[in-house]
Structures are given as C-alpha cells and as structure tokens.
Amino acid sequence: MKISDLPATPLAALRKGGVIPAHPLALDADRRLDERRQRALSRYYLDAGSIGLAVAVHTTQFEIRDHGLLEPVLSLAAEEANAHASTPFMVAGAVGKTEQAVREAELARSKGYHAVLLGLAAMRDASVDELIAHCRAVADVIPVVGFYLQTAVGGQPLPYAFWRRFAEIENVVAIKMAPFNRYRTLDVVRAVIDARAEDRITLYTGNDDHIVSDLMTKFTFKRDGAPVSVRIKGGLLGHWSVWTRKAVELLEDIHERPDSRSASEWLEFDARTTDANGVLFDVANDFAGCIACLHEVLRRQGLLEGTWCLNPDETMGPGQMEELERICRDYPELNDDAFVAANLERWLTA
Numbered sequence: 001m002k003i004s005d006l007p008a009t010p011l012a013a014l015r016k017g018g019v020i021p022a023h024p025l026a027l028d029a030d031r032r033l034d035e036r037r038q039r040a041l042s043r044y045y046l047d048a049g050s051i052g053l054a055v056a057v058h059t060t061q062f063e064i065r066d067h068g069l070l071e072p073v074l075s076l077a078a079e080e081a082n083a084h085a086s087t088p089f090m091v092a093g094a095v096g097k098t099e100q101a102v103r104e105a106e107l108a109r110s111k112g113y114h115a116v117l118l119g120l121a122a123m124r125d126a127s128v129d130e131l132i133a134h135c136r137a138v139a140d141v142i143p144v145v146g147f148y149l150q151t152a153v154g155g156q157p158l159p160y161a162f163w164r165r166f167a168e169i170e171n172v173v174a175i176k177m178a179p180f181n182r183y184r185t186l187d188v189v190r191a192v193i194d195a196r197a198e199d200r201i202t203l204y205t206g207n208d209d210h211i212v213s214d215l216m217t218k219f220t221f222k223r224d225g226a227p228v229s230v231r232i233k234g235g236l237l238g239h240w241s242v243w244t245r246k247a248v249e250l251l252e253d254i255h256e257r258p259d260s261r262s263a264s265e266w267l268e269f270d271a272r273t274t275d276a277n278g279v280l281f282d283v284a285n286d287f288a289g290c291i292a293c294l295h296e297v298l299r300r301q302g303l304l305e306g307t308w309c310l311n312p313d314e315t316m317g318p319g320q321m322e323e324l325e326r327i328c329r330d331y332p333e334l335n336d337d338a339f340v341a342a343n344l345e346r347w348l349t350a
Contacts, residue, residue: 017233018051178206285317
C-alpha cells in the first residue's frame, strides 16, 4: 500500500495536522484485556476531536506482543474507528527486527490501518545502511511514520545522515520527533528539507516536554541558498492520551487563533504544560511511572477501572501521586473532566 492509495479524508487530516493520542491499554484486576474500557478509550479520543489513533505503541505497552494482545488491541481500535462518524487516520506501532516489523506492518494493513509508526530500538547496533534497508522493507508494505524515540525509554541517537536518507523513502508519510532533545529534533527537520520532502512528510511532535513551543515554531533552513520553512503540524503524543479534549482545543487555537495569546503568554502556557508533563511522565524517577500515571488520570475520570500494567512492577513512582495532586490543583485549565463526565456512560455502553 502506497501513500497514493490512502483515503483522501484521513490523509488530508494528517497533512493539516491534528491530535493523535498514543492509545493506552485497558486491563482488569487480573491484568486481562478489558474490552469494554478499551473501546471506551477509543470513543473518548475520537469524540474529543482526535484525527486518528496510534495503537500498539509505547503507551499501549510494548509487552502486548508477549501476551498475545497485539491483534486484539489493533482490531478493537479499528472497529471503533470504522464505526465513528469521522474517518480517523489509524497508526499501528511496528517494532522488532526486519522480519517481525514487516509481519506487524502486514497485520496493520490487514486491519485497515493507514500507516505504521516504526520503532527502531531492536536495531540499536545496526549501521545507517542496515537501518535504511530495514525501513525500506517495511515501507514496501505500508506507509511509514518515522519515530525518533528518546533514549530514556529505549530509543537510540540517530544521526542526521540517517534522517536525510530516511526522508528520501517515497512511502514515508510523516515523522514523529520524540528525542526530547532540541538538537536532534532540528536534525530531523533539516533532513526533511534537504531531502525536498517537506510536502510529502508531515512533521508531528512527540516531544512531550516541549509540546506548545514545537507547535508554535516556524523552522527555517537554507536550501540552494534560499530559505525553506516548515511547521510541526500536530502531535502524536502519550501526553495527549489524557485530557484529550483540551489538547484538541489547544491545537485549534494554534492553527486558527495564534494571536489569542501573546508570545510571552504562549511561552508561559508551554512551561505549565511541560511542568504537567514532568509529573505525568515521572521525570523525577527517570520515566518509571509514566504509563501508570496516565492510567491514574483515566481511572479518576472513570475511563479505566485501575492503573494496572502488564508488568506488575510498573507502577507510579515515589512522590508521583502527590505531584499529580499538585498539577490537578494548580492547572485546572488543562483537564477535560467535565467533557468526560458528560459522555462517559455512553462510551462505556457496549
């Protein structure tokens, strides 16, 4: 499947830019898939205004592959997307070495997904040539969203030379930049411009520590002596798996009402968002409680029954609960509790 084969509506939404939450995994107290709440999460994100869903990614827990949950989780989200009034852009995570990644890409294609978010952690020791061959093999199956994952949760530094060649792969439709590093983010942007791929590859932020500033910045580099500018159009974010309606409103303001705040007010809002993210992602404990804390927010809203992860040792970090109380108290403008409360019963109806 090529980019040219993608349906026009979801592709246009991706190009314009929007909110794509990284979809969590709903488990019951026995750590089994809670299908009703898994569906409710998808309904929440889509009704909140997300343009798509990213499933089987880090926030979904990579361990789903070891528990036989990859196919069921992809299927549930695809069914909800097909039933929704919108036409969401559906992204499935694909990981592992080439044979596994190609197999997961084929599964995603068979389930109606439009692209895969290609994780490269399993290729840590590969050369740039080997990485590019790996990416091309997956891109032969389905359009690819590149993924620069931060090192703290399993990513590796990827040089400009890799991104320059990656951007030349014709079936790359977008790149999620999540190195949590300004220098490495700029490497990706410059590589896309140098590859003359800025019209084909849509840039999405995954830098949960720098969301608002990423979305507000115009990036300009010289090509053939002339300036070329690009913007990061949207976000594919674990942070946006909670308080999603507010994320949609934020992006609408940035796209349509950028003058609704002064430059200093936007920077202030960026700082508040980053402070909140530091708590949600458990930066104080090297991200150990990231997924469990996102689950706790969703539990408080009634979307999840508990904070259980597949790994019993994956829980909120020391002091994280107290910090969550602080940001909920100090930043009420960031939550969408009222929106969830008004719709929760409908989303939970089988």
